[in-house]
Amino acid sequence: MTDFEDQLRRAFERQEPSADFADRVVARASRPVKVAMYRYGRKWLSSAIAAALIVALGGGYAWERHRQGEEARAQLIQAMEITSSKLEKIHKKVQGALR
Amino acid sequence: MTNSLAQEAGIQPAAVGITQAFEAAVREHQAMVYSVVYHFLQDRSAAEELAQEVFLELFRHWHEIESRAHRVYWLRKVASRKCIDQTRRRKFRNHVSLEETPEPFTWMPATDPLLKRYIEQLLGKLQDVPRMIVILRYQEGLEPAEISELLEMPVATVKSHLQRSLALLRKKLSFVSPEEKP
Amino acid sequence: MRWLLFFVLVLVPALASGQALKLDSLDKLAAKASDTVKVSLDGGLLRLAARFLSADEPEEAQIKELVKQLKGVYVRSFEFSKSGDYLDSDLDAIRSQLRDAAWKPIVEVHNKNDRDNADIYVKEQGDHFTGVAIIVAEPRELTVVNIDGVIDLDGLAKLAGNFGIPDEIRIKVERKRK
Numbered sequence: 174m175t176d177f178e179d180q181l182r183r184a185f186e187r188q189e190p191s192a193d194f195a196d197r198v199v200a201r202a203s204r205p206v207k208v209a210m211y212r213y214g215r216k217w218l219s220s221a222i223a224a225a226l227i228v229a230l231g232g233g234y235a236w237e238r239h240r241q242g243e244e245a246r247a248q249l250i251q252a253m254e255i256t257s258s259k260l261e262k263i264h265k266k267v268q269g270a271l272r
Numbered sequence: 273m274t275n276s277l278a279q280e281a282g283i284q285p286a287a288v289g290i291t292q293a294f295e296a297a298v299r300e301h302q303a304m305v306y307s308v309v310y311h312f313l314q315d316r317s318a319a320e321e322l323a324q325e326v327f328l329e330l331f332r333h334w335h336e337i338e339s340r341a342h343r344v345y346w347l348r349k350v351a352s353r354k355c356i357d358q359t360r361r362r363k364f365r366n367h368v369s370l371e372e373t374p375e376p377f378t379w380m381p382a383t384d385p386l387l388k389r390y391i392e393q394l395l396g397k398l399q400d401v402p403r404m405i406v407i408l409r410y411q412e413g414l415e416p417a418e419i420s421e422l423l424e425m426p427v428a429t430v431k432s433h434l435q436r437s438l439a440l441l442r443k444k445l446s447f448v449s450p451e452e453k454p
Numbered sequence: 455m456r457w458l459l460f461f462v463l464v465l466v467p468a469l470a471s472g473q474a475l476k477l478d479s480l481d482k483l484a485a486k487a488s489d490t491v492k493v494s495l496d497g498g499l500l501r502l503a504a505r506f507l508s509a510d511e512p513e514e515a516q517i518k519e520l521v522k523q524l525k526g527v528y529v530r531s532f533e534f535s536k537s538g539d540y541l542d543s544d545l546d547a548i549r550s551q552l553r554d555a556a557w558k559p560i561v562e563v564h565n566k567n568d569r570d571n572a573d574i575y576v577k578e579q580g581d582h583f584t585g586v587a588i589i590v591a592e593p594r595e596l597t598v599v600n601i602d603g604v605i606d607l608d609g610l611a612k613l614a615g616n617f618g619i620p621d622e623i624r625i626k627v628e629r630k631r632k
Contacts (some may be wrong), residue, residue, distance in 0.1 A: 244425065248429075
């Protein structure tokens, strides 16, 4: 790696979070999850699970579409940046040719 | 918790609950996850909050983790995705482009905390995906092929983002380091 | 007869509008390149990309505006580890498309000694530019950009401020409007 890249490595060294970070995470993970659904019986439970699956599947599609959109956006910006940098290069060539 | 993971951690599976193993995993990887998120978001309290969410998701998917290496890969992947999702919600969008960021006025040595902070700020001006790529490359030491797999994008795209980001960063930093001066 | 008239009225403007260059002939260069950028955004994917652009970021907002009337944005950019890894003849298929009467060269900078060449072509339809093609061929780098669709002249001029489009090009655009 170059000196410049060494500089970046040093700037991005790992840091510790606050001292009680792990305790807070474990405390949150250990909280009991209340489930109150049996009042309406098995049929309601089946419908709830089916609905959750549909939402999960739909969410999966939405996530993929979102990911595609972000990738397309990044490509579009990259394309415009390349276009502008090449035009700037042509500008310099034109200036050089006119001297 | 799988037997393989418990054995890899040197812990007897029969004697340990998931919570204890999970706590050990949090302590082992908290610096990595927190730093990826902090360098991306540039806000300590927001970084701790998001890092917590990453670990909570690990807890929910604990049974899917096959090894320590898998866990590290999984945490990096989820942390990257959550960071990029966060910027899509415009919560931490920077409104000043990298080109508009003013340079410092004097030369600073590489170990100076001010320079370190300046470099962090420059990183914050990059767009979300290139910013994460720089973090994964220089904080985590990942190769472009590994970054490509993590972020699910072509290696050529990763290399292109890296090249352009380094050029921008180098341009902004070039005058602060005497060895870069002609 | 009425159906025929209907199809002509619908099809002729579509046929007369800008058509993208075929850049596939360049894809084989990726095997020799040390770095490749390939962007092909058109139709639904271009519109999807535009939706994800931020209206709060000045550059992205301008791109969002420009893209509204575009049909496609295409880039092929290759970096090579040494000179000679691509040949002039690799661009023949592109240049033959640009010899079509619809394309007009507005900038040509050719240096035969260094193989350092640059060209900008535009496609016109009435008062509009319906296509731009940029070719930059250097010893170790080759880039071809094609923007297809109605290109807003004001938008292009404004983009110059952010993306460094040289004044000469911008002036050319403004003179064309007059």
